[in-house]
Amino acid sequence: MDSELISARENFIKGLSRIAHFWGLPKAVGAIYGAIYLSPSPLSLDELVDQVSISKGAVSTNVRSLERLGMIHKHFKVGDRKDYYDAETDFWKIAKGILREREKNEFDVALRTVGDSLDMVEKADLKSSDLAGFYKERIKGMKKFFDSLDNLVATFIALDELREGTIKKLFKKSSNK
Amino acid sequence: MDSELISARENFIKGLSRIAHFWGLPKAVGAIYGAIYLSPSPLSLDELVDQVSISKGAVSTNVRSLERLGMIHKHFKVGDRKDYYDAETDFWKIAKGILREREKNEFDVALRTVGDSLDMVEKADLKSSDLAGFYKERIKGMKKFFDSLDNLVATFIALDELREGTIKKLFKKSSNK
DNA sequence: TACTTTATTTAGTTTGTTCTAAACGTTTAG
DNA sequence: CTAAACGTTTAGAACAAACTAAATAAAGTA
Numbered sequence: 527m528d529s530e531l532i533s534a535r536e537n538f539i540k541g542l543s544r545i546a547h548f549w550g551l552p553k554a555v556g557a558i559y560g561a562i563y564l565s566p567s568p569l570s571l572d573e574l575v576d577q578v579s580i581s582k583g584a585v586s587t588n589v590r591s592l593e594r595l596g597m598i599h600k601h602f603k604v605g606d607r608k609d610y611y612d613a614e615t616d617f618w619k620i621a622k623g624i625l626r627e628r629e630k631n632e633f634d635v636a637l638r639t640v641g642d643s644l645d646m647v648e649k650a651d652l653k654s655s656d657l658a659g660f661y662k663e664r665i666k667g668m669k670k671f672f673d674s675l676d677n678l679v680a681t682f683i684a685l686d687e688l689r690e691g692t693i694k695k696l697f698k699k700s701s702n703k
Numbered sequence: 704m705d706s707e708l709i710s711a712r713e714n715f716i717k718g719l720s721r722i723a724h725f726w727g728l729p730k731a732v733g734a735i736y737g738a739i740y741l742s743p744s745p746l747s748l749d750e751l752v753d754q755v756s757i758s759k760g761a762v763s764t765n766v767r768s769l770e771r772l773g774m775i776h777k778h779f780k781v782g783d784r785k786d787y788y789d790a791e792t793d794f795w796k797i798a799k800g801i802l803r804e805r806e807k808n809e810f811d812v813a814l815r816t817v818g819d820s821l822d823m824v825e826k827a828d829l830k831s832s833d834l835a836g837f838y839k840e841r842i843k844g845m846k847k848f849f850d851s852l853d854n855l856v857a858t859f860i861a862l863d864e865l866r867e868g869t870i871k872k873l874f875k876k877s878s879n880k
Numbered sequence: 881t882a883c884t885t886t887a888t889t890t891a892g893t894t895t896g897t898t899c900t901a902a903a904c905g906t907t908t909a910g
Numbered sequence: 911c912t913a914a915a916c917g918t919t920t921a922g923a924a925c926a927a928a929c930t931a932a933a934t935a936a937a938g939t940a
Contacts, residue, residue: 530827541816639718650707
């Protein structure tokens with residue numbers, strides 16, 4: 527293989543590692559995705575171990591993360607027990623998936639915690655000390671922001687789904703008639 | 704202080720710690736911001752040390768981070784050598800600031816790395832192996848996504864600035880005439 | 881049934897991050 | 911000039927995250 531290509535590939539993978547790290551993911555996740563993304567054909571675990579030179583165990587767990595994020599897909603070949611992975615290349619789709627995922631997990635917990643705190647303060651409010659009122663306003667302010675953010679994300683996802691749906695419907699129509 | 708209030712406060716601060724951790728920041732950052740956010744008056748370093756019970760050194764550095772993120776503001780009182788901190792409560796403003804910051808740092812590096820890789824591949828392309836063409840398409844696809852994201856963020860910031868500017872102008876007008 | 885081939889889990893190590901405690905530097909007050 | 915009051919920096923401890931190597935599990939093949 528052409529050495530220009532090799533160093534381009536290296537550079538690219540190094541960049542993805544960095545991005546992964548920036549977003550709080552293990553660097554290996556970036557490297558693995560990069561390797562799969564730049565492979566014309568699906569890769570097996572062992573091929574990945576070769577290409578990114580990290581242990582099989584680590585590849586196994588990180589590949590699982592990538593799959594959970596919807597960034598790669600598992601494939602099987604008949605008469606072959608290996609798993610093969612190829613890259614999801616639609617990044618908006620990936621983003622949508624990740625947003626929806628986060629929605630369900632930590633983000634939601636955060637929202638709920640703030641909501642709970644607000645409830646607690648509201649109970650204490652009966653005795654209406656100054657401080658209770660202050661807490662209430664502040665926490666309400668934060669809750670409002672989180673709610674808006676939540677809405678924003680939900681809207682983004684809904685819009686995207688709508689768009690997809692529309693395209694599919696149009697396609698169906700024109701191919702049915 | 705009312706025990707309801709105390710536990711509400713604790714719950715809130717615990718929640719913020721968790722959120723901070725989720726976003727890749729030290730948990731102490733969340734706790735400190737929570738303490739400041741729920742304080743009716745600006746807090747000094749030592750008061751923070753008391754309230755969140757972490758060492759002075761840690762408070763010092765984490766407070767600096769918070770300031771850099773635009774989440775708290777430093778204040779001085781005449782005839783008092785202490786620094787006092789109070790909370791920025793406009794979360795959209797905070798978000799905007801952080802986006803702009805990230806823009807300048809890691810995000811930009813990411814974009815540039817992908818761009819560089821593309822350049823490298825394009826040099827190799829002369830010999831036009833199949834693989835080079837494939838790399839080129841893939842990397843181009845990612846670059847396109849990053850460019851769009853970049854635009855999206857820039858637009859968000861610009862819109863918000865425009866909105867602010869408009870309000871200020873209107874205000875100026877009506878108060879001048 | 882025993883042997884391969886594959887992926888996953890686990891125990892322990894390595895690495896990186898964040899904290900504490902103490903030293904330091906600076907400024908103000910006495 | 912010394913002492914006190916601050917905030918910052920630093921060295922090292924404590925902790926958390928991610929990796930490796932080896933054991934384990936699963937599932938085919940001889």
